[in-house]
Amino acid sequence: MAFEAYRAAVDYLVEDLWRRFPVVAPARALQDRMRLVLGELGDPHLRFPVVHVGGTTGKGSTSAMVASVLEAAGYRVGLYTSPFLQTFIERISVNGELIAPDRFASLVEAMKPLVRRMHIDATDGEGWGRPTLLEVVFGVAMQHFAEEGVDVAVIEVGVGGRTDCTNVFGPSAVSVLTNVQLDHTEVLGHTPAAIAREKAAIIKPGGFAVSGARGEALKVIAERCRDLAVDLWRLPGEVRLRATNCGPLVVTPRRRLLVAPVLAGNHQHFNAALAVAAADALALRVEGFNVPDEAMAAGIARARIPGRLEVMQERPRVVLDGAHNPAAAAVLGTALEDGAAGHYRRLVLLVGVLEDKDRRRILGQLAPRADHVVVTSAPLRERSGDAGETLSAARRWAGRDVPVELVEPPMDALARALEVAGPDDLVCATGSIYLIGHLRGHWFSEEMLLRERRVRYAAT
Numbered sequence: 001m002a003f004e005a006y007r008a009a010v011d012y013l014v015e016d017l018w019r020r021f022p023v024v025a026p027a028r029a030l031q032d033r034m035r036l037v038l039g040e041l042g043d044p045h046l047r048f049p050v051v052h053v054g055g056t057t058g059k060g061s062t063s064a065m066v067a068s069v070l071e072a073a074g075y076r077v078g079l080y081t082s083p084f085l086q087t088f089i090e091r092i093s094v095n096g097e098l099i100a101p102d103r104f105a106s107l108v109e110a111m112k113p114l115v116r117r118m119h120i121d122a123t124d125g126e127g128w129g130r131p132t133l134l135e136v137v138f139g140v141a142m143q144h145f146a147e148e149g150v151d152v153a154v155i156e157v158g159v160g161g162r163t164d165c166t167n168v169f170g171p172s173a174v175s176v177l178t179n180v181q182l183d184h185t186e187v188l189g190h191t192p193a194a195i196a197r198e199k200a201a202i203i204k205p206g207g208f209a210v211s212g213a214r215g216e217a218l219k220v221i222a223e224r225c226r227d228l229a230v231d232l233w234r235l236p237g238e239v240r241l242r243a244t245n246c247g248p249l250v251v252t253p254r255r256r257l258l259v260a261p262v263l264a265g266n267h268q269h270f271n272a273a274l275a276v277a278a279a280d281a282l283a284l285r286v287e288g289f290n291v292p293d294e295a296m297a298a299g300i301a302r303a304r305i306p307g308r309l310e311v312m313q314e315r316p317r318v319v320l321d322g323a324h325n326p327a328a329a330a331v332l333g334t335a336l337e338d339g340a341a342g343h344y345r346r347l348v349l350l351v352g353v354l355e356d357k358d359r360r361r362i363l364g365q366l367a368p369r370a371d372h373v374v375v376t377s378a379p380l381r382e383r384s385g386d387a388g389e390t391l392s393a394a395r396r397w398a399g400r401d402v403p404v405e406l407v408e409p410p411m412d413a414l415a416r417a418l419e420v421a422g423p424d425d426l427v428c429a430t431g432s433i434y435l436i437g438h439l440r441g442h443w444f445s446e447e448m449l450l451r452e453r454r455v456r457y458a459a460t
């Protein structure tokens with residue numbers, strides 16, 4: 001079987017580390033366990049400066065843009081993203097090239113004795129327990145970046161910040177908080193201020209902060225920056241974004257730059273402004289770093305990331321978008337109305353939402369805009385839940401004469417959406433990163449990703 005060692009490593013991560021062994025909760029272990037793992041690996045995460053990107057929405061796109069502009073300036077850039085869409089190696093890349101499947105497998109294999117030892121310590125009542133799946137994968141990424149000799153790493157936070165396994169960098173060169181909205185409330189808190197406190201924990205003494213947050217969340221972030229004597233650039237504020245006849249203009253304390261993101265939607269202009277500011281802040285914090293205007297503009301223009309208003313085919317046009325919380329769904333709805341996905345006659349919404357997400361509010365943003373709704377499950381066994389609840393939410397919000405149907409499994413739902421869509425219609429699949437990652441396999445297989453080690457995009 002092709003990529004046998006890689007598939008065995010993934011099976012170990014999922015079956016042994018995610019579904020089987022008990023583990024001390026990250027909220028109790030905090031970063032002590034992750035730092036222990038990294039210490040055993042020789043502290044690879046301390047060998048390069050970091051741009052650490054958190055926030056409720058936009059952190060994946062912003063991370064991709066930051067990595068792209070630094071690469072365009074001639075730097076060797078490691079990029080760690082969370083989660084993946086189709087396969088684990090998507091999380092870890094250097095200048096756009098994914099880690100080799102066999103290399104991923106060998107690094108996971110090398111960590112098994114440490115995992116076993118930490119597990120035994122926990123059963124004896126000592127230590128922090130064995131690492132989680134995400135902690136092992138993050139350790140693999142840090143080893144890979146160090147061995148590849150990256151000049152800088154761009155690290156996307158998984159969930160929150162305070163207890164996230166990525167929160168181990170000490171004085172990160174730059175911490176970016178794109179925004180703060182209600183998501184993962186069972187873990188992070190039920191108000192923007194509470195969630196902001198969790199996310200702002202990635203800001204460390206000696207670093208630099210950039211944020212697009214507003215209101216009470218921004219007050220929390222600014223207070224942490226004051227307490228730690230960290231410089232903060234706010235958008236809007238020290239960083240500004242203006243619409244001009246020539247396109248979006250980003251103004252930072254270091255430059256004025258017209259940008260033209262290839263990523264669709266006006267919200268990506270905001271993410272581009274954060275990326276420009278992050279690169280400028282990095283140059284202030286790390287000696288020798290500089291991104292000329294030409295490289296900055298080129299990097300923003302070529303940055304891509306799968307599953308963000310991603311066009312997969314034409315006639316009918318199909319777009320995949322990973323909106324999985326109410327804030328992201330609102331952004332997607334506005335983008336569809338603004339023509340970011342192109343002009344269309346009818347909208348066929350294909351949606352699947354995990355059980356721990358706010359289905360009612362997500363569908364409230366999207367279903368009223370649809371002419372036909374196909375509901376399916378989000379393919380993550382432990383969290384897929386009852387798609388019937390998503391169906392009920394869709395029926396509540398869809399127009400009176402709009403057909404709403406449940407089709408399982410997801411690939412059959414995609415076939416149904418394509419069946420009911422005319423050549424001038426738009427099929428928009430959304431609601432879960434796991435759903436769109438699964439559906440993306442209709443066009444680009446996991447085997448192709450593993451073989452080519454680059455994410456491929458449709459030529460539309």
